[in-house]
Amino acid sequence: MLDRLQSLADRYEKLSELLCDPAVTADPKRLREYSKEQSDLEETYQAYTEYRKVVSQLNDARAMLGEKLDEDMRAMVKEEIDELTRRKEELEKRIRILLLPKDPNDDKNVIVEIRAAAGGEEAALFAGDLYRMYTRYAETQGWKVELIDASVSDLGGFKEVIFMISGKGAYSRLKYESGAHRVQRVPVTESGGRIHTSTSTVAVLPEVEELEVEILDKDIRVDTFCASGHGGQSVNTTKSAVRVTHIPTGIVATCQDGKSQNDNKQKALQVLRARIYEMRRREEEERLANERRSKIGTGDRSERIRTYNFPQSRVTDHRIGLTLHKLDAVLNGEIDEIIDALILAEQAELLEQENAAIV
Structure with a gap:
């Protein structure tokens, strides 16, 4: 791992030199390519730089224990060693995640397709709820939303709606939304007050x-x-x-x-x-x-991924067993907590696969 990190650090520093080269700054294409490559390496480079600094400080602190120290100073050095050891372990974990294979589509804009499935008019109204949820989330991220096509139902929902979301990292955040979304509530068309279950499907495609x-x-x-x-x-x-x-x-x-x-x-x-x-x-x-x-990783869209239960104000993501009791906030676009949990789960799975491969 250290050899790979040093290679990435060398490349990052080489890119810094290239971006100051007049021949590169005069070439927009090369300038753009090198700038993006360095930007992609930035977080890993900074983490590795801090890691090297922490390891150096840890070695110095351990060496001090071999010297003649009074009890107070020895206690301070041991406390510093404990703190540096914890930070070193945190950085190692973070770096392992940063070195995981990247999805080449993560930085792309997305095309989102929402379709009413089982449930007739109620499914179309729920599709409209999902559309508003994603557009509001996009607004909080500073992303642009552009409607491409829509088929409106009689009660103002969507039989189908297709739209583009443009912004840095849009696919990296929204790709987890592909699948069947289920709603449980009393439909506006239900006179008896019975709870119905309806579904709408979401497809998140990277712009190509x-x-x-x-x-x-x-x-x-x-x-x-x-x-x-x-x-x-x-x-x-x-x-x-x-x-x-x-x-x-x-x-x-x-x-x-x-x-x-x-x-x-x-x-x-x-x-x-x-x-x-x-x-x-x-x-x-x-x-x-x-x-x-x-079939791991096939992303089968027929799989139910999430349930929105109105009577209990509950949202459950079935892939990771996450349940939140704040339905209104989620439908208002506050879905970062769900997305962050899905990202952590994917990272944990990738780390487990990587560790298994090493063994």
Whole structure:
């Protein structure tokens, strides 16, 4: 581990030199690449720098115990050794986490798709609740939200809503939201006061660049139609809405909320690229899972991941057994506590796998 850390530290310091080189500062592409690489190494470099300092201080303190000291000074040195030892162990744990394999998509923007599933109109209303939860969370993070497409239900919920969230680290935080979300409450359409269970599904896809997924013109069919409003009524007389079909896979993406037909086409292509990328990623994960004879990490979206229970004001994430009794706050976008717990659980699993591999 120390050899790897020293190699990363050497690279970080080399990047510092390169970023001061006039030839690099005059080249925007290289400047951007080197700046990002150094930024990615920053936290690990700082942790390793502190670790080296703590180890040096610890060695000095231990050496002092071999000298002639009065009892008070010896007690102070022992106390310092205990404190430095604790800090060294904390840094070692933090560094092991920082050295875990990074998801290459973590820094990307995301395309979020929410669909009403079981429960009819109540599921559509819950899909609307989830949409508001994520948009409010995005606002607290300083991220930008852009609606791509929506199909509104009769009572103002969403049969389907697709939107983009743009901001640093959006995928790293929101990727854990993919799955089936379940709500338990008395629906507005229920006259008898009975609690119903409904579900909506969430898919969080990383935004994909054109170079990552190439879509050839010959492989797509583009259809245009009039954008529609509530209940499917036409809201304009021009065919500005766009539906793009990827013929080889049959994947379809639609956009009608852009300012123009071209704008809608570009957004639909963004969604299409993300869906194709996700399909290929899942196929590769399934192939690897079959080789391991395990389904761990396949991210099956049919799995129920979370329940929102209104009578008990309870939110339970079933993947990690976390229960919070603050439903209103969660639906108002306060989901950091859940996301942080999911990240810690994933890190613990990765560390366990790494330790098992070493053994």
